[in-house]
Amino acid sequence: MLNYPATSSFNCQNTRFTPPPGYTLHPSSLTLSSSSSSSSSLHSSSQYHQNLPKVIAYKHTHFNISPRTKVLKVRCSQNEPLKVMISGAPASGKGTQCEMIVQKFGLVHISTGDLLRSEVAAGSEIGNQAKEFMNSGRLVPDELVTNMVIGRLSRDDTKQKGWLLDGFPRSFPQAESLEKMKIRPDVFIVLDVPDENLIDRCVGRRMDPETGKIYHIKNFPPETEEIKARLITRPDDTEEKVKSRLQIYKKNVEAIVSTYSDLLKKIDGNRSKDVIFGEISSLLLQVEKEKETEKSGNISKLDSQFNKSPSTKENWRGIPTNLNNIPHSREIRDYFYNDVLQATQRAIKDGKTRVKVEINIPELNPNTDVYRIGTLMELVRVLALSFSDDGKRVKVSVQGSMGEGALAGMPLQLAGTRKILEYMDWGNDGAMGTFINIGAIGGRDVDEADDIFILVAPQNAMGNCIIDDLRAMTDAAGSRPVILINPRLKDLPASSGIMQTMGREKRLEYAASFEICYQFRLLYYSGTQYPIMGALRMAYPYRYELFKRINEANGKEKYVILSTFPSRPTGDEVNDAFEGKTRDQVKKASGFWGFLNSILST
Numbered sequence: 001m002l003n004y005p006a007t008s009s010f011n012c013q014n015t016r017f018t019p020p021p022g023y024t025l026h027p028s029s030l031t032l033s034s035s036s037s038s039s040s041s042l043h044s045s046s047q048y049h050q051n052l053p054k055v056i057a058y059k060h061t062h063f064n065i066s067p068r069t070k071v072l073k074v075r076c077s078q079n080e081p082l083k084v085m086i087s088g089a090p091a092s093g094k095g096t097q098c099e100m101i102v103q104k105f106g107l108v109h110i111s112t113g114d115l116l117r118s119e120v121a122a123g124s125e126i127g128n129q130a131k132e133f134m135n136s137g138r139l140v141p142d143e144l145v146t147n148m149v150i151g152r153l154s155r156d157d158t159k160q161k162g163w164l165l166d167g168f169p170r171s172f173p174q175a176e177s178l179e180k181m182k183i184r185p186d187v188f189i190v191l192d193v194p195d196e197n198l199i200d201r202c203v204g205r206r207m208d209p210e211t212g213k214i215y216h217i218k219n220f221p222p223e224t225e226e227i228k229a230r231l232i233t234r235p236d237d238t239e240e241k242v243k244s245r246l247q248i249y250k251k252n253v254e255a256i257v258s259t260y261s262d263l264l265k266k267i268d269g270n271r272s273k274d275v276i277f278g279e280i281s282s283l284l285l286q287v288e289k290e291k292e293t294e295k296s297g298n299i300s301k302l303d304s305q306f307n308k309s310p311s312t313k314e315n316w317r318g319i320p321t322n323l324n325n326i327p328h329s330r331e332i333r334d335y336f337y338n339d340v341l342q343a344t345q346r347a348i349k350d351g352k353t354r355v356k357v358e359i360n361i362p363e364l365n366p367n368t369d370v371y372r373i374g375t376l377m378e379l380v381r382v383l384a385l386s387f388s389d390d391g392k393r394v395k396v397s398v399q400g401s402m403g404e405g406a407l408a409g410m411p412l413q414l415a416g417t418r419k420i421l422e423y424m425d426w427g428n429d430g431a432m433g434t435f436i437n438i439g440a441i442g443g444r445d446v447d448e449a450d451d452i453f454i455l456v457a458p459q460n461a462m463g464n465c466i467i468d469d470l471r472a473m474t475d476a477a478g479s480r481p482v483i484l485i486n487p488r489l490k491d492l493p494a495s496s497g498i499m500q501t502m503g504r505e506k507r508l509e510y511a512a513s514f515e516i517c518y519q520f521r522l523l524y525y526s527g528t529q530y531p532i533m534g535a536l537r538m539a540y541p542y543r544y545e546l547f548k549r550i551n552e553a554n555g556k557e558k559y560v561i562l563s564t565f566p567s568r569p570t571g572d573e574v575n576d577a578f579e580g581k582t583r584d585q586v587k588k589a590s591g592f593w594g595f596l597n598s599i600l601s602t
């Protein structure tokens, strides 16, 4: 971690090594005492000066030179050098792997931990500001680290040799700063190590201040007594501080990983360092190859190297903008049809048989004035045609009139739907009437030949409940997939204005038996529908992703990811993420999300 590849282009000046305040020298023994990392256990400075590492000052940043890294093989192509980010919990082995990556690939290693430690050692202004944060295991303020990294990345050597960014970005604002500057890696590696191993790795870690080499008292003891005598311990490597560093890492990791989800490669870091390096090395060689192929005009995505099918999340290109412009453009509509289709296909492929799609872009949200039945019909057509292309017989079902006599009627949203479906253009392949058939909702509408059922916005009408028909249909469908598109199964007021709550529990339980395979919601301030504040998206089998909408200077807008959740977030969780707060379990639902909460349940 402390070593830095020396480059001939550096304008250097050698200075004497000053031990970083708080570092502990282990002159002869590798035994760890409980106070090993406290500054009180420092040895006299004369002991340090017996082993003087060189510290290079380049402008205001100081780097240690490792003699080992002077002879570097530069493998990446001159024009398109590799750009790599490596991330992982404290002590997951980033520094250890970076040493090996640098030796083989010759990338410029930019470790924020090392840069900061060098600043601390040099007693620079940056170092003085960072010291307290680092020693207590907290993150150094974003602005300070970001400026340091961006400054370092802008130097010529990174353009020639490529870069290996270690320990940055480590918070959402840091990732956002890089995104704004369009600084993206070719691959984002995450080292995955179980928590219980991390503490032992940290507490047992020792570093050689001369070479920067990382040791471990048990796993990688030093080669000689001489090295052993000069090893130092980092002040933030106590058990207590490691636990707090780990907590901070966990709090931030999702937002960062989501930013790079299209480039993510998770590596099991709980193996021998050589085995891990073997995997990283073949990955990087592969990425190099891909870059060369891409350069020669033969566009080939990283997906192939990661063995991912074209329909996986990694092909996802972000949320389209201008969702307030009504009617939505053909491009926006196609984007959502395709997004829903891919998620639904994945769910069905995984054997799910009761799934629902919930998408409320303005044109598909019946609570808005701009709702368009045509958009819903197009979505249904895309799904039905795609399944029929796969050779499945699809039944598209729209519920008919409900109730009897004067009370007979159907939900306004569905009025005329069936006719529209029948008149729609279903292509010239003759799918309609053979592979695709239109029916109603109910047990009688399930034919033996049907393979899959798409139910168009099944809903309760005032005073009438669709659940019994739905249940009869799903019972008859048995193990065949049933897909609900924008179901509305929540309570609706009867014509008398009284809420229908009869059999409520049973109905809601039934509605909940359908698993959401796609969800997209726009978020607004409580009680408003303008401007859009953000969006919540989930596409099976991935996590819920929370986005914030940001106005850009050029009059454009974009969506940036704020957080991800394993299950649908509560209003509190969404509010907290927007406010940048940690989760407070006891907080009551309030804030801008309050409004949307009321329409979340189906």
Ligand code: AP5
Pocket (backbone or CB within 6 Å): 001, 088, 089, 090, 091, 092, 093, 094, 095, 096, 097, 112, 113, 114, 116, 133, 134, 135, 137, 138, 139, 140, 141, 142, 145, 166, 167, 168, 169, 170, 171, 174, 201, 202, 204, 205, 206, 214, 215, 216, 217, 219, 220, 236, 245, 269, 270, 271, 272, 273, 276
């Ligand atoms: P930093 O130095 O980046 O610390 P870290 O992320 O906590 O990572 P570590 O250096 O502790 O571990 P590592 O993953 O490099 O593991 P290593 O290879 O050494 O940052 C330090 C501080 O700087 C932060 O706490 C913060 O204050 C500040 N900072 C840095 N970046 C920042 C940013 N972007 N924003 C704000 N603040 C920032 O290995 C650990 C041990 O395990 C070693 O003993 C090693 O020998 C052993 N080991 C390695 N691999 C294996 C293996 N495969 N099997 C067994 N043992 C192994």
